[in-house]
Amino acid sequence: MWRSTALAAVAVLVCGGCGDNGDDTTAPTTREALPSPVLPAPPPEFWSQVPQNREQRATVAQATRQVDVCAVLPRERLRTLGEIQSVTVGLDSCRAIIDSDVPGAGTTLTWHATLLPELPPGQGDIKRIGEANVRLVPDRDTGAPRSCGATAQFPAGAAFYLGLTTPPGTNPCARADELVPGMIERWRQSPPQGTSPDTVPTVLLGADPCAVRAKLPDTVLDEEQRLTQCLFGYRGQEITVGYEYRVPEYLAADSTEEHIDGRTVHRSVSVYDRTIPIYTAAVGPELPPESTAFGTRVPIVEVVAATDEVARDVMSAVLTLFPQR
Known part of the structure; x- marks a missing residue:
């Protein structure tokens, strides 16, 4: 099964900008450079299979590079948290500020893709969501947390990390707990680079x-x-x-x-x-x-x-x- 889905993932190269959605006028609209060619989206079960050798791990790494990380937590979901002040990008990351950009007054979310063969030992609670292992770690052992980190790790060895800071009186770990299941499901759909209107095409997107x-x-x-x-x-x-x-x-x-x-x-x-x-x-x-x-x-x-x-x-x-x- 791993071989069949892996081959499907690497069979042909396609344009990563084909999924661009220009309907959201609050997102950046400048498109000065095309993204690198990307792999077709693998089927959802691809992320549930454990690679058995270096070649298979390399295929997972390349498939992970093709996931548009901003699309894993899109603006329509962010709007349920409050008014979006900004969404900014890194090569494999996204950052959103909700309600207020004054430190401590609004909600800040940062999330990025990574490779993680397994969750290492550490603090926090671990649970399963589907076939993904998820760890939530508050910023303090006692008292109400002000920030929380959530790591979701797939059997294939891909993972994403979500960090949140929230205003006083709100629980960032509870908020993360609400967001992560949807992020896992969207990741399993493998949205290609260019899916999110916030993702800016560059020659490095998806590049190995x-x-x-x-x-x-x-x-x-x-x-x-x-x-x-x-x-x-x-x-x-x-x-x-x-x-x-x-x-x-x-x-x-x-x-x-x-x-x-x-x-x-x-x-x-x-x-x-x-x-x-x-x-x-x-x-x-x-x-x-x-x-x-x-x-x-x-x-x-x-x-x-x-x-x-x-x-x-x-x-x-x-x-x-x-x-x-």
């Missing part, structure tokens, strides 16, 4: 940071699977390739500008070990104003290696995945 391995010889994939980073061995070094949205001013901070294959790249060093080079490059335009929290963001790729020669080699390959437009 391990895709660069196909352009490099003799790489060895690390056992750990991540959504927005790939760890692998190459030329005798441990390589990290990461995708994210970053404040544009931080891109060039404490760095020197270089050019690789005609593209501008910024070289910096690790704050933990100044002998380790870090190469960073923007691969798309800035996201629309007000679509991201705490300032404008730009999609970037980043490569970390032990030497400049290898880091440049890998960055050159990564940039071919994101040709200039």
Whole structure:
């Protein structure tokens, strides 16, 4: 069964922006870049099957990247909580402010996708909702909580986290308890990137940071699977390739500008070990104003290696995945 549903999930590539809904005029409307191609939505039972090997885990990771996380808690559900002040996005996350943006006066919700083979030991109550394991953790052991975290983990190894802060006199864990079942069901439907009008298309949406391995010889994939980073061995070094949205001013901070294959790249060093080079490059335009929290963001790729020669080699390959437009 796992093989049949996995093959259905990876059979063809489709456009991730086809589900865009422009009816909600309160959401961002700028569409400057198309999302990366995405996999077709797998059937709901895909998320209930435990992967048995690295290849199957990689398929789950890629399917997880295709889920439009904002669509897992859409505006129509948020409106039942109060007046929406804003909805902002990250590469694999969404954030909503309800009723008031004054700290402590309104409700703030943040939720993001992740990979979690199992719920690790920890505090909080665990229960089953369908085939998902759900843990609720209040911010304090005694007294009324002001914030609460909820993690829902599927047998396939995908998971999402929901964090809430609520005004005094309301129980954030009770609110999370109300929201999570619907989020689980919407996740099982695998809404593709672009389903939510709040999700801003960029070249990084749904993109696999391990895709660069196909352009490099003799790489060895690390056992750990991540959504927005790939760890692998190459030329005798441990390589990290990461995708994210970053404040544009931080891109060039404490760095020197270089050019690789005609593209501008910024070289910096690790704050933990100044002998380790870090190469960073923007691969798309800035996201629309007000679509991201705490300032404008730009999609970037980043490569970390032990030497400049290898880091440049890998960055050159990564940039071919994101040709200039």
